[in-house]
Amino acid sequence: MSVIVFGPTGGVASVAAITAQEHSAQVHLAMRDTKKEIPGLSLEREQEGRFERVQADLTSPESVAAAVKSSGAKRAFTYLAFGTSDHMRGTFAAMKSAGIEFVVFLSSYTVAGEPKDVPPADLIPYVHAQVEVTLDEIYGPENYVALRPGGFATNLLRFKKGIQAGEVKIWAPGFQFDCITSNDIGRVGGTILVHGPKNSQKKVYLYGPNLIAQGDAILAIGKAIGKDVTLLTIDEKEAFEEYIASGVPGPLATYMVQKSAKTSNGLTERACYDIGVRNVELYTGKSSTKFEDWVETNKTLFLRD
Numbered sequence: 001m002s003v004i005v006f007g008p009t010g011g012v013a014s015v016a017a018i019t020a021q022e023h024s025a026q027v028h029l030a031m032r033d034t035k036k037e038i039p040g041l042s043l044e045r046e047q048e049g050r051f052e053r054v055q056a057d058l059t060s061p062e063s064v065a066a067a068v069k070s071s072g073a074k075r076a077f078t079y080l081a082f083g084t085s086d087h088m089r090g091t092f093a094a095m096k097s098a099g100i101e102f103v104v105f106l107s108s109y110t111v112a113g114e115p116k117d118v119p120p121a122d123l124i125p126y127v128h129a130q131v132e133v134t135l136d137e138i139y140g141p142e143n144y145v146a147l148r149p150g151g152f153a154t155n156l157l158r159f160k161k162g163i164q165a166g167e168v169k170i171w172a173p174g175f176q177f178d179c180i181t182s183n184d185i186g187r188v189g190g191t192i193l194v195h196g197p198k199n200s201q202k203k204v205y206l207y208g209p210n211l212i213a214q215g216d217a218i219l220a221i222g223k224a225i226g227k228d229v230t231l232l233t234i235d236e237k238e239a240f241e242e243y244i245a246s247g248v249p250g251p252l253a254t255y256m257v258q259k260s261a262k263t264s265n266g267l268t269e270r271a272c273y274d275i276g277v278r279n280v281e282l283y284t285g286k287s288s289t290k291f292e293d294w295v296e297t298n299k300t301l302f303l304r305d
Contacts, residue, residue, distance in 0.1 A: 003193050004028040004073035004100070006058055011154060012106060014039045015186020016077045016193060021049050023194040028071035030056035030064075059083045061094035068098035077193050079106040080131055087130040092138045103144040104193045106185070107132060109205055111148060112271035123255045145197050149185045149206040150270060151177030153294050156217055158246070160302050162229075163222050169232045171239030172260040173215025178208035178270070179291040188283040198282055205276030209288045217291065224295045225302050236261070 001024070005017040008029040018040055021027045027050060029038065034053040038046070045051075056067035058081035068076070076095055081088055095103070108128040111118060115129035115136070135144045155177070162168035185206055197204060212220075215231050222229030234242070236257050243253035270276070280288040 001075070001194060002026040002028065002071060002073045003075045003077070004030050004054070004068060004071050005193075006030045006056065006064075006076065006078040008038050008041075009036045010079070011039060011182035012186045012189065013077060013079065014041060015183050016104075016190035017041070017051070019187050019190025020077075020193050021051060023191065024050075025194050026050040026052070028067070028073055029053045030067045030071075032057045058088070058091055061090040064091055065094040065098040068095055068100055072099070074099060075102045075104075075193055076100045077104045077106075077189055080128055082127075087127075087134045089134050089138070092134055096138055101143060102196070103135060103139060104189050105131060105135060105144060105146050106189065107146040107148050107203075109148045109150045109207070109270060109276070111146070111203075123252055124259075141202055145192050145201070146203050147185065147189055147192075147206060148203055148271075148276075150180045150208060150276065152185075153179040153181050153208070153291065153298075154301075156214070156221065157301060159218050159221075163218060163225070163227060163302055166222070166227050167230045167232060168218050169234050169238070169242070170215060170218065171234050171236065171242075171257060173218075173231055173233060174213045175260040176211040176213050178211050178273075179217065179294065180206055180208040181289045181294050184208075184280050184284070184289050187286075188280060191283045201279075204279055204283075205270075205272040206279055207270065207273055207276035207288065209277050209290055212291055220292065221295055221302055225299050 003020050003025045005013050005027060007013040008017045008031060017027050017029060029051060031053060034055050054067040054071055056063045058064060084091065108125060110125035111129045111132065115132035118125045118129035120126050132146050159168050188206055219229055239257045240253050243256055244250065277288050
């Protein structure tokens with residue numbers, strides 16, 4: 001089987017690509033810059049295995065069509081490409097016309113229920129939902145799967161400098177998330193890419209096994225790397241200004257601040273939570289990674305500049 005994975009330099013897509021190859025697929029690595037390093041994939045393994053790099057940009061339907069045609073792939077793994085004004089309609093139309101028959105799309109747990117029902121005011125779920133709507137219209141619900149993972153453990157990297165300094169300014173320390181790992185998401189995605197979904201699932205929720213308050217998560221990371229960390233709670237205005245300073249657009253910054261304030265206690269905010277935890281084992285044969293295990297394995301991410 002020949003598959004194409006878009007964005008393999010990312011943490012999730014790189015694992016999806018490697019997993020697909022482990023399931024005996026010929027994997028085409030579709031990249032804007034074909035010279036970039038792919039996490040977890042050494043040059044030796046890439047040369048020895050069933051991997052081939054192709055140039056493509058998800059915001060350019062022409063390049064996507066060319067990559068798919070040259071690869072001969074029938075299945076694609078992809079993610080949300082910001083910068084398209086049509087919710088990736090042109091991109092997916094190009095994929096289909098070039099020969100892609102089945103798509104695995106990295107969506108978000110914030111899309112709960114039917115994508116068409118998500119209001120524009122809910123910025124993060126809305127942009128993902130609109131891509132799902134596009135896939136429904138171009139491929140039909142039977143020919144794609146939307147992965148809907150929870151809060152990424154790697155989101156905690158935005159607190160790295162503060163953890164290293166021993167003092168973290170934080171808004172809504174009680175905000176809870178499940179810390180799903182990129183590795184777990186990618187392994188599920190790569191498996192579905194090759195073998196398709198199980199139990200007729202078309203919206204595959206994925207979660208870490210436990211919810212943890214982000215303040216507690218920061219303290220746990222500090223302990224793991226030998227840092228005594230103090231949490232300084234900031235107000236909404238300061239939180240908004242921090243998002244703006246980091247390059248987040250104003251409307252999205254407002255949404256993030258308000259959303260985290262309203263969802264300090266999180267199970268009710270997570271659709272199909274128990275199913276999402278079990279799905280990791282369903283597709284990979286291994287339980288969802290515990291937060292403390294992820295921290296221990298990834299301590300160096302918080303130590304290096």
